Amino acid sequence: MFQGKAHAALISAPGSGQGKSMVTAALARLHRNAGLTVRVFKHGPDYLDPMIQEVASGQPVYQLHPWMTGEEECRWRLAEAAQEADVILVEGSMGLFDGSPSSADLAILAGIPALPVIDAWGMAQTFGAVAQGLANYHPDLAIHEVIANRVGSPGHGKLLADSMPESIALLGAIPRNEAMKIPDRHLGLVQASELSGLDAQLDAAAEVLKEAGLGRLPKLVTLSAETPAPVPDYLNGVRIAIARDDAFAFIYRANVDVLRAMGAEVSFFSPLTDHQLPECDALWLPGGYPELNAARLSANHSMLEAIRAHHRAGKPILAECGGLMACVEQLVDGEGESHAMLGLLNGTAKMAGKLTALGLQSLHAGAGELRGHTYHHSLLETTMTPLARTRKLAGSEAEPIYRERALVASYFHGYFPSAPKLVADIFTGQAISINNG
Structure with a gap:
């Protein structure tokens, strides 16, 4: 107590x-x-x-x-x-x-x-x-x-x-x-x-x-x-590298806390200024402002190649909102300039000049209900078929969830403590059983 x-x-x-x-x-x-x-x-x-x-x-x-x-x-x-x-x-x-x-x-x-x-x-x-x-x-x-x-x-x-x-x-x-x-x-x-x-x-x-x-x-x-129950060590010994700089900064403290509570070894890196990834088993590319830093991100060829190599090796990546925008082939910024991105996913992210999505949403899966929200000013043009869609509590239409090998990407921002086992499955590359009921 x-x-x-x-x-x-x-x-x-x-x-x-x-x-x-x-x-x-x-x-x-x-x-x-x-x-x-x-x-x-x-x-x-x-x-x-x-x-x-x-x-x-x-x-x-x-x-x-x-x-x-x-x-x-x-x-x-x-x-x-x-x-x-x-x-x-x-x-x-x-x-x-x-x-x-x-x-x-x-x-x-x-x-x-x-x-x-x-x-x-x-x-x-x-x-x-x-x-x-x-x-x-x-x-x-x-x-x-x-x-x-x-x-x-x-x-x-x-x-x-x-x-x-x-x-x-x-x-x-x-x-x-x-x-x-x-x-x-x-x-x-x-x-x-x-x-x-x-x-x-x-x-x-x-x-x-x-x-x-x-x-x-x-x-x-x-x-x-009441004192909360401890979270199981679903990520014991898993090394997770988290992007954190001016382009990727939308990180809930509670999300990092629960990763550590599950046993993960967490480190941070900058896709804008670093040239190599830390030693890691999984990556988290959170939301932020890639559209304001697209030229610098696109020019950091060694970092882009390091992330591509991580993906080719079949290692997990979670990409949320701005992270999703970095994973597609092209990002068109607010000035209409196109910048080459990671190319891990098919498509182009374009700034729309207005709010395109807003609201509370959740992802329902066999391993839990991951709650969170969506809020963005860009649109994704892609031919990809989503693995699943979130459910909306209020606001915009449900967001697609894309999966390519061990990469899970969406405009949806998740609050990790709401579904620790599902989050652990994403960061360990496990299959995600979607509950569409």
Whole structure:
């Protein structure tokens, strides 16, 4: 049994684009700079926000989602964190009640209050009505206070404070400030590794919040959960090399953890800068931004040949989304330039200039149900026949799963702890028994 106490809140908003990611990061840095241990979690399938939150908090960030990661794991990760952390912040996704399960569902499950960030741009007394509506929408969700963001002046802030209903407090009014802005691109925030001066910006953002009165800690809560059962050592002694650089960075920490828990020996390499693979029995090419790095990837001939040789030798490869794009014959980037890729799979991946797939999905097989999601802005033109297709929980159509020798490739991103045996079968080249029922 895990149990601990911590000051905790789920940072959400009425909708996307209200600034909750940067507010969460600035809050984490504010409390960290005050000498407290801060743990941040992210609701839902997101790779980019956690990169920023890890820099802000100085601690690892894990995903929480009652469907994808499971309710028991949500409780366990929070309770485990509460044993050592003074403050726990969970960054929500989209709007507070958007999706199923929503950020609000996670807050209710965990027993922590929600702390909405409301963009006050162009709003005065209506701010209080929005706060009251969020607080009253679900009887099981606790909302004690809200944050006003992008406030124009002290006078504007006073209007917002005066509009608040008696049962809800205004924690603080954050003024418009360059320190609170982080650039984004088609898949979300720019990767933390690409942002020079991020630490200094987070310190500056923390000062903005401190001056706005946001230094008060969230409510103290008790978090408890059962100890999870150990995972079997399905991958005992298997050496897995994972691509990790600016082109391949969409990696859940929990995925690497469960590989190691199953006995795998994990190493990392860069398809952009390294010339040879580490000694390995299997490869994982995760998602990322191969389309932004296609020229460099295509020019690294020795690495491409090393991966081709690995495939020719019949060794397993798992290629997810960006990894799939690297495995086909050609990749056409956003500028229309074509780049030669690995050629392990028939076809061309083309950037579409718009979102082409989004949603929660799962792969059902005899060895388990691998849960995850799809999210991409490219299309695959191929004559290949899929081995299987995922099932969609919500959003886009099911994604094809392709298999060529011991290579398994798809736009689908899997959350490995949801189906350890199936993941182990992929990394050891076993046949996959698909459950189409």
